[in-house]
Amino acid sequence: MTKTALITGITGQDGSYLAEFLLAKGYEVHGIKRRASSFNTQRIDHIYQDPHEPNPKLRLHYGDLSDTSNLTRIIQDVQPDEVYNLGAQSHVAVSFESPEYTADVDAIGTLRLLEAIRFLGLEKKTRFYQASTSELYGLVQEIPQRETTPFYPRSPYAVAKLYSYWITVNYREAYGMYACNGILFNHESPRRGETFVTRKITRGLANIAQGLEPCLYMGNIDSLRDWGHAKDYVRMQWLMLQQDTPEDYVIATGEQYSVRQFISWAAAELGIGLEFSGSGVDEIATVTAVEGDKAPALKPGDVIMRIDPQYFRPAEVDTLLGDPSKAKQKLGWEPEITVQEMCAEMVAEDLKTARRHALLKEHGLDLPVSLENG
Numbered sequence: 324m325t326k327t328a329l330i331t332g333i334t335g336q337d338g339s340y341l342a343e344f345l346l347a348k349g350y351e352v353h354g355i356k357r358r359a360s361s362f363n364t365q366r367i368d369h370i371y372q373d374p375h376e377p378n379p380k381l382r383l384h385y386g387d388l389s390d391t392s393n394l395t396r397i398i399q400d401v402q403p404d405e406v407y408n409l410g411a412q413s414h415v416a417v418s419f420e421s422p423e424y425t426a427d428v429d430a431i432g433t434l435r436l437l438e439a440i441r442f443l444g445l446e447k448k449t450r451f452y453q454a455s456t457s458e459l460y461g462l463v464q465e466i467p468q469r470e471t472t473p474f475y476p477r478s479p480y481a482v483a484k485l486y487s488y489w490i491t492v493n494y495r496e497a498y499g500m501y502a503c504n505g506i507l508f509n510h511e512s513p514r515r516g517e518t519f520v521t522r523k524i525t526r527g528l529a530n531i532a533q534g535l536e537p538c539l540y541m542g543n544i545d546s547l548r549d550w551g552h553a554k555d556y557v558r559m560q561w562l563m564l565q566q567d568t569p570e571d572y573v574i575a576t577g578e579q580y581s582v583r584q585f586i587s588w589a590a591a592e593l594g595i596g597l598e599f600s601g602s603g604v605d606e607i608a609t610v611t612a613v614e615g616d617k618a619p620a621l622k623p624g625d626v627i628m629r630i631d632p633q634y635f636r637p638a639e640v641d642t643l644l645g646d647p648s649k650a651k652q653k654l655g656w657e658p659e660i661t662v663q664e665m666c667a668e669m670v671a672e673d674l675k676t677a678r679r680h681a682l683l684k685e686h687g688l689d690l691p692v693s694l695e696n697g
């Protein structure tokens with residue numbers, strides 16, 4: 324029997340990998356995409372199927388997590404076996420700028436989906452995955468963080484996700500729904516949004532190496548994160564819905580590095596030696612050596628990273644380190660891609676794009692490189 328899945332946030336990083344994964348497993352996949360004034364399906368264009376073909380396995384529906392009737396209608400039409408709620412305003416810093424919108428989408432959006440499933444009488448059929456987050460731990464109460472570690476959210480994003488965490492547990496307990504939280508630590512990939520820190524670094528340094536941008540402006544580079552690869556993490560999202568009983572799981576690598584360390588790795592992938600000097604808002608990173616042909620625009624002595632306090636957050640999550648023992652023991656999960664391999668993959672992809680831009684620029688066909696930051 325073909326299973327049917329509905330993914331909110333299918334146009335995002337995780338949604339795109341999960342859709343690929345489920346299609347490879349033979350699922351019929353439905354996704355909710357938002358109406359936008361420009362194309363927003365770049366991450367899934369390669370798996371797009373012409374709806375005029377007979378039996379397309381991937382179908383997209385216009386919708387929004389803020390729209391109850393729309394969500395209810397889509398769930399009624401699709402009758403999904405599994406719902407993956409990945410849609411969210413997912414940027415922590417932006418949530419301080421748009422706290423109310425973030426609460427509507429990231430908190431009440433989850434309630435809307437759960438309530439639609441229940442209202443339609445699908446609570447015994449439809450399994451539900453909630454994209455919970457290590458940001459719930461915020462001001463950490465225990466190191467490493469596991470399923471039993473108390474939460475202490477530190478942003479409007481994390482507070483909204485806290486509501487979603489508990490409403491998922493509540494629907495499981497109150498209505499016997501198969502509903503789980505994946506408490507995922509940071510996970511990245513070449514498809515990561517450009518304003519999250521890893522992608523900002525790999526894309527920014529690739530552009531600087533090719534002479535397309537002068538300098539990377541960063542926030543708190545002392546911040547410590549447990550970074551994994553999105554491909555490894557979507558496999559877990561699926562596994563969580565295939566068990567006999569619904570449970571919540573921490574997904575992490577169990578290794579922690581600083582943002583500064585990630586900058587050094589990305590620079591090394593480009594053949595750039597870096598030295599950090601100064602402290603606080605005066606810290607800079609200076610090129611000490613350039614090897615190979617990946618960074619023709621740089622020479623020793625160039626300053627390629629500075630601190631810009633506009634990227635500091637009103638309340639920071641300084642340190643996150645997950646303990647994925649439960650997922651490993653109960654679900655047999657092991658991450659396959661190391662953070663260093665992931666960084667290399669991200670740099671390689673961003674360098675390809677930067678080289679294309681540089682080549683066009685050389686021939687007078689200058690394409691604007693977006694300097695939007697985050």
Ligand code: NDP
Pocket residue numbers: 331332333334335336337338355356357359363386387388389408409410411412413414428454455456457506507508509510511516
């Ligand atoms: P992205 O930001 O890449 O993707 C978010 C998705 O949600 C996009 O498809 C976006 O659409 C969609 N979306 C945003 N607002 C709405 C809305 N109002 N209605 C419907 N859809 C909306 O996030 P990731 O793929 O990285 O993360 C997936 C989920 O996992 C998110 O919920 C995130 O909070 C959570 N998470 C992520 C972690 C990570 O490290 N990546 C770790 C832990 C949790 P559009 O493309 O149009 O913007």
Ligand code: GDR
Pocket residue numbers: 413414415416455456457458507508509510518519520521523540541542543544546547548582634636639640641697
């Ligand atoms: P995070 O990811 O807030 O952990 O949320 P992000 O990559 O944005 O930040 C990680 C850490 O890096 C520090 N930082 C900067 N961050 C950004 N974006 N830009 C900068 O210039 C910069 N300089 C330093 C941040 O302060 C932070 O400490 C991500 C999102 O995917 C969430 O949706 C998800 O829930 C969590 O990961 C787990």
